[in-house]
Every structure is written in C-alpha cells, then in structure tokens.
Amino acid sequence: MAKPNYQPPRLTLPVGEWDHSEGPSSARMVLVEYGDYQCPYCGAAYPIVKKVQKELGTKLRFVFRNFPITTSHPQAEWAAETAEAAAAQGRFWEMHDFLYENQASLGDHGFFATYEKKLELDVKRLEQEVAQHVHAGRVKEDFMSGVRSGVNGTPTFFIGGARYDGYPGFGPLVAALERAEKG
16 A cells, blocks of 8 residues: 555656657557566566557557666566667567567577568678677666666556556556546
8 A cells, every 4th residue: 555645756767759669659648668578577567568558549658668687587688689679670569579479488599580581670680789789778778767767676667657556457557547647
C-alpha cells in the first residue's frame, strides 16, 4: 500500500522523437518500458504489453528504452546493442520482438544466420556494428535516463511520465493507462 502523499518517481527524460515508439505521437496514453532483453520478467511482460497495445490501438503510444542489467544477464548488453543496430537499418521493432520471442537462445553462435531473410536485415553489417559497439552509447543513454528516473529493476513502466508501481498484468496496466488519460 502506498504511503500517504507518496509521489512515484517521474521520467527525467521526456518521450521524444529519438525514442523507439509504436503508436501515434499524439496519443493521450503513453506507456514507457525500461527493459532488458534477457530478463525473464521482461520476457513475461512482453506478450502482456502486446495485448495492451492491441486492446488500446491508436489511443496508446508505447515506448521502449534499454536497461540491460549486465550483472545478472550477461547477454543483455549484446541484445540491446543488437536492437539498436537493427534500428539503424529501420528494423528496431522487428528485432525487439525477435529478441523477446527467442530469449532462450540469446547469444547462441549463429543466432541470426537462419533468420536473415525473415528479419530483412544486412546481418553482416549488424554483427559488425555489434562487435564494434557502435550503438553502445545509445544503450548507455537509455540506461542512465532510467537510473535518473528511479529505475532499479526490469521491467519498469512509466505511465503518463510517472513510474507505475502496480502489478504489470493486462487488466491493471489498462486500468492505470485509462486513469492517467482521464487525468
């Protein structure tokens, strides 16, 4: 139970054009997730977020920011940089979904080889950029914005700019988003 007058932490970096987002930028409902591609709780939240997106449609803007917890998840940084390398080819969301849907195989040798055509990516370029940590700065920017916003685990959600401390189930997330929309 929340303490009286408790104010949850707020996003210190507002949602902007640089963010990876799905849904209209004019949407009144905004859900931001700080996530880790190797985190089992993020993996469990992934289909719930997809369901929330489907339910709310164009009323929702969903934003994903990287928060790899490398002390617990050794492939998390690699996966985040991989998503950013795919973003450089205009395929962030395809890679985002691919990483969560294949979470158990993260880091396997030849992870992308059999999916190259399906992902419609220049896999050689992607692997080279990841090996050279071309996108590490972007991942660190996301991570640090999360730290400044009070993120200390994943997944962490923000609704309307305020950290959501409730249960990350379908019903509670939709209800919180609807409450935030009403203001």
